[in-house]
Amino acid sequence: xxxxxxxxxxxxxxxxxxxxxxxxxxxxxxxxxxxxxxxxxxxxxxxxxxxxxxxxxxxxxxxxxxxxxxxxxxxxxxxxxxxxxxxxxxxxxxxxxxxxxxxxxxxxxxxxxxxxxxxxxxxxxxxxxxxxxxxxxxxxxxxxxxxxxxxxxxxxxxxxxxxxxxxxxxxxxxxxxxxxxxxxxxxxxxxxxxxxxxxxxxxxxxxxxxxxxxxxxxxxxxxxxxxxxxxxxxxxxxxxxxxxxxxxxxxxxxxxxxxxxxxxxxxxxxxxxxxxxxxxxxxxxxxxxxxxxxxxxxxxxxxxxxxxxxxxxxxxxxxxxxxxxxxxxxxxxxxxxxxxxxxxxxxxxxxxxxxxxxxxxxxxxxxxxxxxxxxxxxxxxxxxxxxxxxxxxxxxxxxxxxxxxxxxxxxxxxxxxxxxxx
DNA sequence: TCTGGGGTCCTAGGACCC
DNA sequence: TCTGGGGTCCTAGGACCC
Numbered sequence: 001x002x003x004x005x006x007x008x009x010x011x012x013x014x015x016x017x018x019x020x021x022x023x024x025x026x027x028x029x030x031x032x033x034x035x036x037x038x039x040x041x042x043x044x045x046x047x048x049x050x051x052x053x054x055x056x057x058x059x060x061x062x063x064x065x066x067x068x069x070x071x072x073x074x075x076x077x078x079x080x081x082x083x084x085x086x087x088x089x090x091x092x093x094x095x096x097x098x099x100x101x102x103x104x105x106x107x108x109x110x111x112x113x114x115x116x117x118x119x120x121x122x123x124x125x126x127x128x129x130x131x132x133x134x135x136x137x138x139x140x141x142x143x144x145x146x147x148x149x150x151x152x153x154x155x156x157x158x159x160x161x162x163x164x165x166x167x168x169x170x171x172x173x174x175x176x177x178x179x180x181x182x183x184x185x186x187x188x189x190x191x192x193x194x195x196x197x198x199x200x201x202x203x204x205x206x207x208x209x210x211x212x213x214x215x216x217x218x219x220x221x222x223x224x225x226x227x228x229x230x231x232x233x234x235x236x237x238x239x240x241x242x243x244x245x246x247x248x249x250x251x252x253x254x255x256x257x258x259x260x261x262x263x264x265x266x267x268x269x270x271x272x273x274x275x276x277x278x279x280x281x282x283x284x285x286x287x288x289x290x291x292x293x294x295x296x297x298x299x300x301x302x303x304x305x306x307x308x309x310x311x312x313x314x315x316x317x318x319x320x321x322x323x324x325x326x327x328x329x330x331x332x333x334x335x336x337x338x339x340x341x342x343x344x345x346x347x348x349x350x351x352x353x354x355x356x357x358x359x360x361x362x363x364x365x366x367x368x369x370x371x372x373x374x375x376x377x378x379x380x381x382x383x384x385x386x387x388x389x390x391x392x393x394x395x396x397x398x399x400x401x402x403x404x405x406x407x408x409x410x411x412x413x414x415x416x417x418x419x420x421x422x
Numbered sequence: 423t424c425t426g427g428g429g430t431c432c433t434a435g436g437a438c439c440c
Numbered sequence: 441t442c443t444g445g446g447g448t449c450c451t452a453g454g455a456c457c458c
Contacts, residue, residue, distance in 0.1 A: 034444035041440095041444070059442040075444085102440045189438050220450060222438080249446055256441095298443055344445090402442095 003234045004118070004141065004168065006108040007148040008091055008125060010084075011136045011156070011163075013104035014042035017083045018073050020134035021410040021418040029070040033058055036253045036401045037074055074403030082411045086133045094125050099238045107145060109238045122164035142167035145236045146229035149186040150177075150204065177205035177230070187226050192219060204230060244350070245282055250275040251344020255402040257296065258340045264293065265327055266394030271345045272326040273390055276319040279347055280377060285315035285356050286347035289322060291329040296341035304340075306333040315356040318369045319376070322347075323392055384413075 010016060014032040019025045029046035033039065040056050050068050052061060058072070065072060084103045092098055097109035110118060122139035129137050140152030147167055154176070155165035170176060183193030185204050195218060201207050208230040215223040225235045250271040258264050268291055279286055292307035308329040316322060326345055351357070379388050408416035 036442090036444070038442075038444055055444090057443040062442090105440080187438060191437060219437095222450070243448095245447085247447075251445065253444070296443090342444095401444095 001111050001114065002143060003238075004110040004114060004143060005145050005148040005234075005238070006095075006110050006118075006122060006125075007101075007140045007145070007152045008106050008108065008129075008137050009140070009152050009156075010087060010104040011138055012042055012044050012048075013084075013135070014073075014075060014080055015044040015047070016135050017076075017080050018071075018407055019044070020083070022407070025071055029068055030073065031058075031065070031070055032073045032075055033403075033405070034075060035403070036255065037404055038253070041075065072405050074406040076407050076409070078409045078412050079407065083133060083135060087129055087135055087137070090129050090132050091125065094121070094128070097238055097240060099240055100242070107148065107238055110141065119164055119166045119169060122166065123162070126163060136163070138163040138165075140165050140167070143232050144229040144234040146186045146226060147232065150180060150184070153180075153184065174205055177208060178203050180204035182207050185226060185230070187222060192223070195219075244352075245284065246350065247346055247348045248275050248278045248282070248284070248286070248350070249344060249346045250278070251292070251342065251346075252401050253342045254340070254399040256399060258343075258399045259338065261331070261334050261336070263394075263399050264334060264340060264343060265330060265392065266397065267343050267399055268293075268326050268330045268345065269323050269390060269392040269394070270397070271343065272322045273319050273393055275345050275347050276317060276322050276373075277377065277380075279350070280317050280353070280373060283353050284347075284350040285317045285353040286322065286350055287312050287315045288347070288349040289325050289329070290346040290348065291326050291333070291343070292346075293330070293333060293340055293343045295338050301339055302337075304335055304338045306335075308333045314359045315351045315353075317353050317373060319373065319390065321369075323390060327392070 015030040018030055018032065027046065028044070029050055030044040031040050031047050031052055032042040034041045037058060040052055040054060040058065043052050043054065047070055050064065050070070052064065052070070064070070080103060088098070088100050088106060091106050091108065095108040095110065099107040101107055113121060118141050122141060126137055126139055129135060138152055138155040140148045140150065140155045142148040142151045151165045151167040155163050158165060167173070167176070180203060182188055182196050182202055182204060183190070185207060188196070188207070196202070196207065201210055207227060210227060212224060212227065215227055228235050252271065254267065258267065288309060288311055290307055290309045292305070294305035295301060295303050297303065310325045310329045312321070312325055376388050380386065410416060410418045
């Protein structure tokens with residue numbers, strides 16, 4: 001049976017999450033900012049209508065935000081992650097073959113539903129998700145993932161009450177693709193869009209018809225795949241089980257610049273702790289740790305950036321071992337006399353935590369360390385992040401990321417439950 | 423007068439995604 | 441003053457081997 005994909009995408013996801021528990025925001029312009037309250041990462045329709053662009057730094061549009069009383073939120077990933085899970089669980093009720101593609105998108109394989117009215121099924125999905133979670137979604141349906149992505153874009157252009165588009169049921173495919181700029185196609189980013197436009201390929205239809213050897217030469221196999229998918233040949237399968245992660249990163253810009261090794265050590269120690277928590281959450285152990293630091297590239301100040309990679313003798317999930325390695329690396333690359341803006345750590349060469357290759361000369365008491373980490377995670381999970389912390393993470397954390405507009409953890413903290421007023 | 427060829431592995435950088 | 445974070449995949453080129 002030929003494949004059929006539906007792409008379900010939450011509309012303005014972060015902004016919608018903020019709206020769910022704060023109904024007075026209905027109909028108002030909302031923006032959500034990235035970490036450090038830096039850039040706009042989500043906008044409600046009303047904010048889009050005001051011309052607020054995606055990714056724009058907040059300080060550049062501050063007057064506009066004020067003038068139109070735009071509601072501004074710091075990002076609240078605890079809330080968004082939980083809402084995402086609710087949406088995905090709802091979608092599972094409609095279709096067991098589901099790929100969670102990102103925090104706000106999922107592909108569904110509708111192969112077995114061919115005899116249904118797929119448009120109507122899409123509407124049912126949309127209604128149910130809205131009713132159960134409060135999140136509005138759009139549904140795009142087509143025979144490849146790339147076309148389902150485009151169908152989803154078209155769904156977003158339909159009326160507010162519909163937001164479902166089934167490309168399979170649409171007669172004039174050529175006209176449809178002719179109306180799509182080449183840069184709107186999945187996997188065609190700014191660089192490829194420029195290249196294609198220079199060669200006279202400006203629409204999805206022209207890309208579909210493009211000369212394959214030219215595409216192969218300039219865009220490699222990725223380009224060929226896009227062309228095939230636009231032609232209705234499915235190259236990208238539904239991936240129901242996510243592949244194990246290849247790396248785990250924790251990096252963040254500082255709330256203000258850091259100019260002492262002591263503060264940088266605190267920051268790196270904190271980031272390592274967070275990365276180690278994520279490792280344990282995924283059941284993975286790291287055998288390589290990379291630390292990087294950098295100054296603020298947006299200023300004229302003297303610039304410095306460097307990184308160091310440490311191979312760990314044995315794959316580990318132990319926060320203290322990783323902190324030790326991270327700080328040792330940091331001291332190798334840290335240079336006095338700079339104003340640092342950002343640091344980060346990456347754990348790579350990951351292996352399943354229960355299949356760590358032992359080392360003959362390893363003196364660590366691993367069972368003990370494992371119990372310690374389990375206790376640490378359990379306590380922080382029960383009583384809140386940071387309840388138990390390493391001394392090297394520092395007490396004041398004066399360099400920490402800013403978030404001045406954070407909404408409550410409505411769904412994951414008893415103390416922050418929303419209150420319904422009669 | 424004249425510098426092999428073919429294979430693998432690794433890494434850095436570039437492209438993309440949300 | 442203020443400019444995000446976390447990922448993936450592909451490719452070219454160098455190192456190395458026989």
